[in-house]
Amino acid sequence: MNVQQSIPMLPTEEAAKLRGRGPVSSRPYYDPEWWELEKQAIFLRTWLHVGHVCEIPEPGSFIRREIEFANASLLIVRGKDGEVRTFHNVCTHRGTQLTDEAAGKASKFSCRYHMWTFGTDGALLSAPDFERFYVAKEDCALKQVQTQVLAGLIFINFAPQPKESVREFFGPIAAEMEGLPMARAVDFTEWTYEIEANWKLNFDNFQENYHLRFIHPRTGASTIGPENPFGYPTHYGFSGPHRSQTLWKNPDPPEIPPTLLMGYSRGAALAAKDGANFPKTDFKLFPAFHIVGLPPAQQYTHTMMPLGPSRTRGTIRMYWTSEAENASRVFAREFGAMSIRDVLSEDRWAVEAGQRGIARGTIEQVHFQDHEMLLRHLYETVQEKVAEYVAERGAA
Numbered sequence: 001m002n003v004q005q006s007i008p009m010l011p012t013e014e015a016a017k018l019r020g021r022g023p024v025s026s027r028p029y030y031d032p033e034w035w036e037l038e039k040q041a042i043f044l045r046t047w048l049h050v051g052h053v054c055e056i057p058e059p060g061s062f063i064r065r066e067i068e069f070a071n072a073s074l075l076i077v078r079g080k081d082g083e084v085r086t087f088h089n090v091c092t093h094r095g096t097q098l099t100d101e102a103a104g105k106a107s108k109f110s111c112r113y114h115m116w117t118f119g120t121d122g123a124l125l126s127a128p129d130f131e132r133f134y135v136a137k138e139d140c141a142l143k144q145v146q147t148q149v150l151a152g153l154i155f156i157n158f159a160p161q162p163k164e165s166v167r168e169f170f171g172p173i174a175a176e177m178e179g180l181p182m183a184r185a186v187d188f189t190e191w192t193y194e195i196e197a198n199w200k201l202n203f204d205n206f207q208e209n210y211h212l213r214f215i216h217p218r219t220g221a222s223t224i225g226p227e228n229p230f231g232y233p234t235h236y237g238f239s240g241p242h243r244s245q246t247l248w249k250n251p252d253p254p255e256i257p258p259t260l261l262m263g264y265s266r267g268a269a270l271a272a273k274d275g276a277n278f279p280k281t282d283f284k285l286f287p288a289f290h291i292v293g294l295p296p297a298q299q300y301t302h303t304m305m306p307l308g309p310s311r312t313r314g315t316i317r318m319y320w321t322s323e324a325e326n327a328s329r330v331f332a333r334e335f336g337a338m339s340i341r342d343v344l345s346e347d348r349w350a351v352e353a354g355q356r357g358i359a360r361g362t363i364e365q366v367h368f369q370d371h372e373m374l375l376r377h378l379y380e381t382v383q384e385k386v387a388e389y390v391a392e393r394g395a396a
């Protein structure tokens with residue numbers, strides 16, 4: 001199956017007609033009050049990608065995730081029954097953080113303060129002198145956060161009762177995601193960064209190619225060429241709050257370094273060696289999750305987590321369907337991740353300079369051209385979600 005079958009992918013002219021043309025307010029890119037609304041309307045009640053099942057392969061495996069905007073420390077645990085659950089990393093006695101470890105394996109979690117001990121399903125198993133408390137053990141289980149897995153990816157939702165499953169949330173894209181190598185990944189190479197920029201302004205940088213020829217004249221050479229100097233996508237698709245685009249591929253790309261090729265999956269390496277003129281489709285998923293390059297291109301994910309109105313953390317991962325069997329493969333994978341980092345470091349100054357400028361409030365509006373329609377779609381989707389939230393709050 002390919003993406004054209006699940007989301008209608010429209011040529012630029014047709015897709016652009018679906019979107020508005022006018023300028024939009026710049027305020028949502030820096031205003032702390034607007035960010036508060038986005039937090040309530042979107043981030044505290046939308047499925048958020050926080051990890052991969054290969055990080056917790058066995059019963060008792062856990063990872064800790066700090067979600068600063070929600071003031072939450074989370075423990076994502078594979079239970080003895082194989083289920084993936086997420087708990088607040090907060091002892092139900094008097095609140096102590098259960099673990100400081102970023103990841104590990106445990107048959108149970110004991111709080112170091114007074115030794116209340118919890119199972120991998122969050123139940124309170126034992127507590128010293130418990131007969132002197134006047135509460136039932138069942139009422140002392142760890143507080144849980146809604147968790148679902150799709151395509152090997154772990155998603156959480158802070159809403160106690162999310163209005164849709166993660167599969168419903170992604171709609172037709174869910175099946176596409178399940179067909180990707182990341183669904184079968186056993187390992188990944190990760191790189192994280194923090195940037196002084198609003199999450200939308202940062203995401204927008206990865207939703208348009210307008211800047212490629214200026215910022216990435218060297219590193220962007222596989223997606224820009226004389227026939228398409230800006231490397232504009234050929235097709236755009238919209239599915240609810242999500243978007244995708246099919247990239248134009250330079251038919252005469254520069255040679256890919258052998259070290260980089262070695263890190264690719266076999267299919268991707270063969271296609272890249274052929275110089276195949278394959279279209280590459282990217283998903284820009286709501287709210288801030290980006291899957292780059294379906295097979296045969298080497299695929300990576302980019303997840304952005306807002307840290308405030310003008311600060312964002314990004315996590316880039318290249319997923320692998322086998323362990324690195326030798327040192328040169330390990331090197332090739334690291335080299336691949338660092339190559340992505342090099343391209344992103346070319347973007348960094350532009351995004352941060354944009355944030356500094358926009359936050360001055362001097363320009364009250366920003367402008368999107370047709371080839372920036374994915375940015376406009378994200379902007380409009382955020383507006384809709386905030387309006388829904390405000391209306392619900394007004395009605396309550």
Ligand code: FES
Nearest residue numbers: 091093094111114
């Ligand atoms: S705070 Fe955890 S056992 Fe007391």
Ligand SMILES: [Fe+2]
Nearest residue numbers: 205215216347
């Ligand atoms: Fe860029």
